[in-house]
Amino acid sequence: ERAPAVARNDWALMSPDHADIGQQQSIADVEAMTGRLAERLQRDPADADGWRMLGWSYFHLGRYAESVDAYGHAISLRPEVAAYRSAQAEAMVRADGEEVTDQAGQGFVAALERDQQDPTARFYVALAKLRSGDRKEALDGWVALYKDVPSGEPLSAELRDRIGRLANELGIDAAQLLPQLAATLDRSMFPNDSTPGPTAEDVRNADQMNPK
16 A cells, blocks of 8 residues: 655646646656756756755655655755654655564654644654554554644545554544534644645746856
């Protein structure tokens, strides 16, 4: 079962198999913009946010190993940013066939050491617990995360489904775990997050920038 891409609050660049890709722009256009951005970063490698955008773009093109590498450059430039580390670890999960390897797990832990609320890291730490057999701990982790996810995020519905299935397996009433949460879901998960996923326009502008 494929885990969802987590904690992306802009989906203007979609994965190649997304049903709405034709309504955004062609894969060829996205590939071209990504290629130009990669070329610019070879000339201007000190741009951490550029590397973040490149990693994000590669991820949504399904080029996961390249995404891992691009996020690695961003991390080397700004090691304090939790979101870079969790995004890189998520790309590792995809590159390794949805397995949360020790290396990816270390990336999520490192992200949480810098930001205990990082949603990507929180999701995958719980997923790793589930796959190691700690089903109740996984459930508790997802319930806590669900309470912080705004209702409009794709992750909210994904978590609700996973919580329902896992609670059922454990003989727990999911309705008791998630009572009247709707009123609490309007607050943003990212009140202090200055590194949301880039839009297509961000990537287009970035690949046209002159080297500093």
